[in-house]
Amino acid sequence: MPDKVSIRGVWKSFSTDQGQLSALEDIAFGMAEGEFVSLVGPSGCGKSTLLNILTGFERPDRGKVLVDGRPIERPSQRGILITQRGSVFPWMTVRRNLLFGADGLPEGERESLVRHYIDLVGLAGFEDSFPWQLSGGMLQRVEVARALMARPELLFMDEPFGALDALTRMRMRSELLHILSRDRHTCLLVTHDVEEAIHLSDRIVVMTPRPGRIQCIVEVDAPHPRVMSSAKLVNLKERVLRELGLSASDVERDTAPRPLPASPRPSVARRRTMRRGARAGPEPVQDSERVDVLVIGGGPGGASAATVLADNGLRVLVLERESFPRYHVGESLVPALWELWDRLGVTAQIEAAGFVVKQGISFGMFSDPEDVVLLTAEYPAYFPRSYTYHVDRARFDAVLLDNARRKGAEVREGWTVADVVMRDGWATGVLAAPNGEAPRRIAADVVVDATGRDCLVARKMGWRRPDPALNKVAHYTQFAGGCSRDISELIPTADRIPGSTTTDVHTIDGGWVWYIPLCGDTVSVGVVLDAHHAGKLSGDPEVVFDRALTGCAKVRAWLDGARRTMPVQTVSGISYINDSFVGNGFVLVGDASMFVDPIFSAGVTLAIRGGVYAADCILDAFQHCDFSADRLKPYESRIRQPMDRIFQMIRHWYAILEGGHTDNMIRRAREIPWLRERLIVLLSGGYEKMDLESFVRSVKAAS
Amino acid sequence: MKMLRRFLPFGAVALLIGLWWRAAANSPIFPTPPAVVAGIVELARDGTLIRDIFHSLSRVAVGYGLALGLAIPLGSLMGWYAGVFQAFNPMIQLLRPISPIAWIPLAILWFGVGDTSPTFLILLSSFFPIVVATTSGVHLVERQYVRAAQNFEVGGLRLFRTVIFPAALPQIITGMRVGLGVAWLVVVAAEMVAINSGLGYLIIDARNAGSRYDLVVAGMVVIGVIGFLLDLLMRRLESLNVVRWRYNNAR
Numbered sequence: 001m002p003d004k005v006s007i008r009g010v011w012k013s014f015s016t017d018q019g020q021l022s023a024l025e026d027i028a029f030g031m032a033e034g035e036f037v038s039l040v041g042p043s044g045c046g047k048s049t050l051l052n053i054l055t056g057f058e059r060p061d062r063g064k065v066l067v068d069g070r071p072i073e074r075p076s077q078r079g080i081l082i083t084q085r086g087s088v089f090p091w092m093t094v095r096r097n098l099l100f101g102a103d104g105l106p107e108g109e110r111e112s113l114v115r116h117y118i119d120l121v122g123l124a125g126f127e128d129s130f131p132w133q134l135s136g137g138m139l140q141r142v143e144v145a146r147a148l149m150a151r152p153e154l155l156f157m158d159e160p161f162g163a164l165d166a167l168t169r170m171r172m173r174s175e176l177l178h179i180l181s182r183d184r185h186t187c188l189l190v191t192h193d194v195e196e197a198i199h200l201s202d203r204i205v206v207m208t209p210r211p212g213r214i215q216c217i218v219e220v221d222a223p224h225p226r227v228m229s230s231a232k233l234v235n236l237k238e239r240v241l242r243e244l245g246l247s248a249s250d251v252e253r254d255t256a257p258r259p260l261p262a263s264p265r266p267s268v269a270r271r272r273t274m275r276r277g278a279r280a281g282p283e284p285v286q287d288s289e290r291v292d293v294l295v296i297g298g299g300p301g302g303a304s305a306a307t308v309l310a311d312n313g314l315r316v317l318v319l320e321r322e323s324f325p326r327y328h329v330g331e332s333l334v335p336a337l338w339e340l341w342d343r344l345g346v347t348a349q350i351e352a353a354g355f356v357v358k359q360g361i362s363f364g365m366f367s368d369p370e371d372v373v374l375l376t377a378e379y380p381a382y383f384p385r386s387y388t389y390h391v392d393r394a395r396f397d398a399v400l401l402d403n404a405r406r407k408g409a410e411v412r413e414g415w416t417v418a419d420v421v422m423r424d425g426w427a428t429g430v431l432a433a434p435n436g437e438a439p440r441r442i443a444a445d446v447v448v449d450a451t452g453r454d455c456l457v458a459r460k461m462g463w464r465r466p467d468p469a470l471n472k473v474a475h476y477t478q479f480a481g482g483c484s485r486d487i488s489e490l491i492p493t494a495d496r497i498p499g500s501t502t503t504d505v506h507t508i509d510g511g512w513v514w515y516i517p518l519c520g521d522t523v524s525v526g527v528v529l530d531a532h533h534a535g536k537l538s539g540d541p542e543v544v545f546d547r548a549l550t551g552c553a554k555v556r557a558w559l560d561g562a563r564r565t566m567p568v569q570t571v572s573g574i575s576y577i578n579d580s581f582v583g584n585g586f587v588l589v590g591d592a593s594m595f596v597d598p599i600f601s602a603g604v605t606l607a608i609r610g611g612v613y614a615a616d617c618i619l620d621a622f623q624h625c626d627f628s629a630d631r632l633k634p635y636e637s638r639i640r641q642p643m644d645r646i647f648q649m650i651r652h653w654y655a656i657l658e659g660g661h662t663d664n665m666i667r668r669a670r671e672i673p674w675l676r677e678r679l680i681v682l683l684s685g686g687y688e689k690m691d692l693e694s695f696v697r698s699v700k701a702a703s
Numbered sequence: 704m705k706m707l708r709r710f711l712p713f714g715a716v717a718l719l720i721g722l723w724w725r726a727a728a729n730s731p732i733f734p735t736p737p738a739v740v741a742g743i744v745e746l747a748r749d750g751t752l753i754r755d756i757f758h759s760l761s762r763v764a765v766g767y768g769l770a771l772g773l774a775i776p777l778g779s780l781m782g783w784y785a786g787v788f789q790a791f792n793p794m795i796q797l798l799r800p801i802s803p804i805a806w807i808p809l810a811i812l813w814f815g816v817g818d819t820s821p822t823f824l825i826l827l828s829s830f831f832p833i834v835v836a837t838t839s840g841v842h843l844v845e846r847q848y849v850r851a852a853q854n855f856e857v858g859g860l861r862l863f864r865t866v867i868f869p870a871a872l873p874q875i876i877t878g879m880r881v882g883l884g885v886a887w888l889v890v891v892a893a894e895m896v897a898i899n900s901g902l903g904y905l906i907i908d909a910r911n912a913g914s915r916y917d918l919v920v921a922g923m924v925v926i927g928v929i930g931f932l933l934d935l936l937m938r939r940l941e942s943l944n945v946v947r948w949r950y951n952n953a954r
Contacts, residue, residue: 055854057850057853075850075856076854076856077854077855077856080854080855081850083847085845085847087847087848087850089851089865089866089869089870090948091872091948092865100852100855100857100865101855103855130944130947130948132948150855
């Protein structure tokens with residue numbers, strides 16, 4: 001349907017003593033039939049001038065205003081203007097004022113119309129009163145009724161309630177809505193009261209200070225009656241206020257203008273486009289490209305963030321240094337991931353990938369003959385499914401990244417990000433290029449650092465903090481052929497899933513060993529040693545790995561006849577939590593924010609969780625056009641909760657190893673059902689489903 | 704306190720009469736208040752008073768009516784159209800300061816001694832205050848009323864009749880009040896020189912005919928009372944509903 005009102009590139013200036021004064025520049029927007037649009041902006045931004053043009057009292061210098069496709073030539077009854085000063089004729093009674101607006105109708109019809117509108121605005125009994133006998137609010141109702149008497153197609157209001165006291169103003173708003181609900185008109189309201197605009201309108205056109213341009217157009221997507229104290233509308237109000245320049249951080253941010261992006265997506269992105277258009281100016285550095293969000297790294301954290309953001313209409317670019325599929329350690333997952341996969345819409349793809357099913361963890365503690373087997377299926381109520389997978393990360397990560405592509409993110413593999421561009425403490429983009437080429441600038445409102453252990457941003461900011469209490473070294477590799485681990489005995493028949501397995505964790509002298517069966521007959525094996533202990537062994541990783549493995553008879557036996565398929569990899573100084581996960585215009589996700597010891601298989605979960613949480617927060621930031629650290633901070637506090645719990649558990653784990661506690665919580669889980677339940681839920685990734693503090697306290701009390 | 708205030712004007716009048724009485728008591732010519740009252744009664748009895756009041760008032764009515772008929776349209780045009788204002792305003796400002804009394808010789812020359820000369824002088828004297836007030840009233844009609852009317856596609860004579868004139872009316876009424884006051888002043892002066900009836904003639908005749916100063920003062924008192932009543936009448940106009948909005952602003 002074509003717009004009822006179409007304002008096309010309207011310009012207007014006035015001659016003053018100081019020369020030509022530009023009042024309106026390139027105003028363009030449309031109003032649908034029956035739509036209520038508000039125009040907000042600082043004083044002198046040309047709002048009233050625009051109204052004068054719309055009502056035909058003034059002509060634009062350039063551009064035109066069309067109503068039903070026809071230009072407006074002169075004032076007419078098709079569009080009635082209601083002003084703050086009030087133009088109810090004080091020398092006429094209320095009735096005569098109303099009749100003034102309905103000239104040309106037959107006498108009887110006019111009288112019945114008067115009665116109708118008098119009733120509609122609640123002035124029955126005051127028909128023969130003179131305006132000076134009425135209150136300000138009543139007068140404004142006369143004004144509205146008289147306007148409606150003319151049966152206008154358009155209603156223009158220039159701060160109609162501006163002269164009223166606050167209480168009356170609020171009442172008038174509700175009354176206007178009531179009137180319009182029964183007598184629908186296309187309305188344009190000029191106001192400087194943002195709350196009034198939000199209360200009444202379908203859309204809000206925010207204008208810049210003189211010369212008036214359109215800063216942005218905000219949709220108010222909330223049903224009537226609107227509760228102004230609702231979080232959504234309060235946020236919206238803050239956003240509009242910020243657009244009006246009433247937020248210090250926003251003002252700071254926009255001192256450096258940017259070029260227009262060619263953003264293909266509607267919604268949030270397009271509105272931002274208009275905003276930048278309003279601030280066009282000389283651009284110091286030419287960006288080769290610009291996107292809404294730039295994600296560095298296509299691993300699980302980056303891919304998850306990109307998926308959610310792209311799914312919500314943002315323009316997302318993922319730059320991944322390597323070409324997928326590529327090897328990565330961290331194969332054991334947790335059942336808690338099902339909820340996140342559902343959120344990402346990737347569940348079906350992961351199911352179809354045919355990964356090895358993991359039903360739980362078996363702990364081999366201090367060479368006990370019998371392992372402690374903790375299966376998620378024992379307490380199936382906590383998770384959508386009581387199993388998870390051992391994945392070869394090459395394929396798993398590719399599935400996640402492909403899913404991000406499918407949701408609309410642009411992914412470029414083989415691209416290196418040289419640096420994050422910071423201006424006055426704000427991330428404004430990155431320097432990046434295909435591997436080996438000279439980097440160029442790509443601008444973005446938000447940069448997501450998902451660079452893994454590279455910690456691109458954290459290193460740049462000096463935020464990286466290794467945890468000295470968890471100074472471990474990991475050596476790991478993969479084996480194939482002749483692996484002979486059989487777990488069928490460990491899992492009760494009823495819960496057993498064909499071909500399933502568990503993650504095996506076995507303590508050794510100075511650390512522990514993992515044994516994670518993957519597809520085919522491949523197994524991921526790693527040893528995690530205290531750095532001090534590892535230092536005592538010879539420096540060659542392969543030697544250290546083999547020596548450490550000799551300490552675990554079980555794993556050695558399972559690997560009998562198997563061959564190593566890749567060199568031993570080493571990671572030292574494993575665990576760190578960076579000082580902060582967010583800054584102005586950037587967030588840190590996954591291993592780029594922290595790295596947890598692999599003991600509880602938490603790395604991938606935290607990365608995906610972090611990616612989703614960060615995306616939620618970035619979406620909120622776009623809603624508010626505010627990318628400050630303060631706005632992004634909720635992500636950090638949200639992800640720190642599960643993280644802190646895992647770190648606590650990990651410290652507990654190493655306390656057990658160091659103390660050589662024979663009486664430890666994992667052994668005790670054999671006998672104590674509530675302890676077992678809690679342990680299983682935590683090991684399955686349900687960090688938020690358990691009160692860890694009380695759990696640890698009760699463990700201590702029990703031992 | 705309130706009662707006292709209400710009696711203050713009467714007290715002042717009583718004081719004036721007292722002083723007058725005291726001053727006149729020893730004068731052989733200047734009449735005392737009782738003598739003046741007796742004079743008024745005498746004039747009323749023989750019908751002269753009523754006849755002279757009627758003549759004076761009818762002259763004012765005609766002259767003032769003509770002034771209204773000329774001044775309001777001209778003032779409206781001058782207030783609305785800048786061109787008309789530019790054409791007539793200098794002339795009006797030039798003629799306005801000339802006292803109507805100065806016109807008496809010319810009036811007699813042009814119209815002779817009869818009803819026309821005083822009527823002309825009244826027209827002349829009340830015309831200027833009304834035309835000036837109307838001009839400014841129309842000129843200062845608040846724009847939002849005119850714009851509202853234009854918005855309702857009301858223009859031309861209907862615009863003037865329903866919007867501009869009512870909006871300017873409070874100021875026009877003020878001009879009319881001033882104009883009527885001046886007219887009443889001028890009619891007495893004109894009757895003293897140019898005619899043989901009316902309250903002005905009564906006064907001059909009483910002096911010429913036998914130095915009847917009691918009748919002279921009686922005529923003065925009657926002129927004062929009638930002027931007072933006329934102003935009272937004009938003030939009543941200001942309380943009409945159609946103009947009260949203007950005077951109610953201080954409400």
